[in-house]
Amino acid sequence: MIIQKNQIMIKPVKLLLLFLLPLYAQGQSFTWTDNCLKSYAEALKLNFNTVQSIAQSERKVNSGNLLIPYTESVTDFTRCFISESKADLETLKKRNAARINQLNAGKIKSPYTKMLAAEYNIQIAVARLKFEEYLGAVYEIRKAFKLLEENKKLYPDFKPNDKGLGFIHVVVGGAPKNYQWILNLLGFSGTVKQGMKELRDLLDASYKHKELSWLREEVIVMLTFFEMNLIRDKDDVNIRKRLNSIPDLEEKPLMLFATCVYHFANSENDSIIKLLGNRKANEEFHLHYLDYMEGMARLNNMDFTAESCFKKYISGFKGMTFIKSTYQRLAWCRLLQGDEAGYTLYINLAGEKGEGTVFSDEDKQALKEFKDHVKPNIILLKSRLLFDGGYYQRAISEIAGKPVADFPTLRDKLEFTYRLARIFDKTGKKEKAIIYYQQTIDNGKNFHYYFAANSALQMGILYEERSDKVNAEKYYKMCLDMRDHEYQNSLDQKAKAGLIRITEK
Secondary structure, three states: OOEEEOOEEEOHHHHHHHHHOOOOEOOEEOOOOHHHHHHHHHHHOOOHHHHHHHHHHHHHHOOOEOHHHHHHHHHHHHHHHHHOOHHHHHHHHHHHHHHHHHHHHHOOOOHHHHHHHHHHHHHHHHHHHHOOOHHHHHHHHHHHHHHHHHHHHHOOOOOOHHHHHHHHHHHHHOOOHHHHHHHHHOOOOOOHHHHHHHHHHHHHHHHHOHHHHHHHHHHHHHHHHHHHHHHOOOOOHHHHHHHHOOOOHHHOHHHHHHHHHHHHHOOOHHHHHHHHHOOOOOOOOOOOHHHHHHHHHHHHOOOOOHHHHHHHHHHHOOOOOOHHHHHHHHHHHHHHOOOHHHHHHHHHHHHHOOOOOOOOHHHHHHHHHHHHOOOOOHHHHHHHHHHHOOOHHHHHHHHOOOOHHHOOOHHHHHHHHHHHHHHHHHOOOHHHHHHHHHHHHHHHOOOOOOHHHHHHHHHHHHHHHOOOHHHHHHHHHHHHHOOOOOOHHHHHHHHHHHHHHHHHO
16 A cells, blocks of 8 residues: 655555654664553543553553653643643753753654654743743744754654644744744744645544554644634634544543634534533543633523632632633623622722733733723623624624613723624624724724724624735734734734735635
8 A cells, every 4th residue: 555645655664664663772762552652642631640650551661662751741741831830831841851861862763753852842832932931932942943854854754743843834934924034034934834734634644544643632733723713714614523523522621622712713602511511520630721611601691600610710720811801700790690799899809819920811801891990881791792602693682772871981882883793794794794893993993992903803804705805904904003902912813814814825
């Protein structure tokens, strides 16, 4: 049998040499034993104690297997990224440095040597970004990129190499144009299109070749986020098909997270409630963000049992991200039930708790609501939440026919036209949506609310879907020109991604 992929002919003998046969040198090897495969799978399930137990069993029979520390590195990286613990970051740095030294000391002529060293560098880089160590992150990514490029030349048929390479190509290609010269100066190259092809080809190969199946779920997660945020394939049938094909989803927190993000992007609120309601508790390492997601989904449906989900997140999560946002949503739960004293209590906590670096736009918006001392308009808040859940008819029924007196402030008036635009857009009434988006832009572009900026972004998306690149570019740039508004980071990212898409098309 001969398999053709990217015009490269991969013969069975070569596949055996690369993937199946142990590669020995000085007592060391890279062997995907049953223990290593189980260990890697358990790491992705966040069963970190189980990973360690399996790794110890493998060391007893094959102490020189260098895939053991690789599976352990997945636990160190995931723990660090989720926990937001500086101590976990330092542990990851120290252990991955030792793992790289072990690879270099072994001097094994294998495609895994440089590939694993690059993986360790990428893990450190992504973790450093979480803690805003930007220069260190660029340094680690640069080392990884050079290793993967060298490995590609030495072993062009080695598909696992494309996981890291595809990731870097997408990240580099997705960077804003004004940063590209710096990346080029540092030796980076690549485009979003190139990286996506590498990842998609790798995913296809993982279905065709059993020896590559260990890569599949991790690649699915990467593709899901890249396709939704950079390619705008939010409702792409391939994403849905991939996510639906994952076995035992309720036991896999990271895959469950990716699936719920997809459903959120497509306003499939009931699917999220069902998935998270049926999930199995992880006794070894809890992904607290799933509690936050379930709370948001329940609140979007005006189900105030959301409060217990938010309280569970606050009591369990020891990091900072979404702490302020969670208290804000608890305040909304109280306000929507007519408890103004409860609203005041929780919005004050949103101002006090989660101190330190405010990572997310949601946390920044919560802090702004606390500082402004202005309660949300209940009518508009209900419409917003119902809209976010995909309950469009319920959302418009909240605001349709309401008198002007119900929206007394400038912010309320802007949000009113913005909400109408969003609902008309989602229900296929595009021309009406354009009218209300433009009205929101004209009236709100000089203020610090996000309604005008997001209206410009949505207009860019609308025109991009119509293949009108001129107007799409106009509105994406208009979004970027608006500064110091709520959700600045996420709206800027989406507008920049839109400009990259229309350039590459």
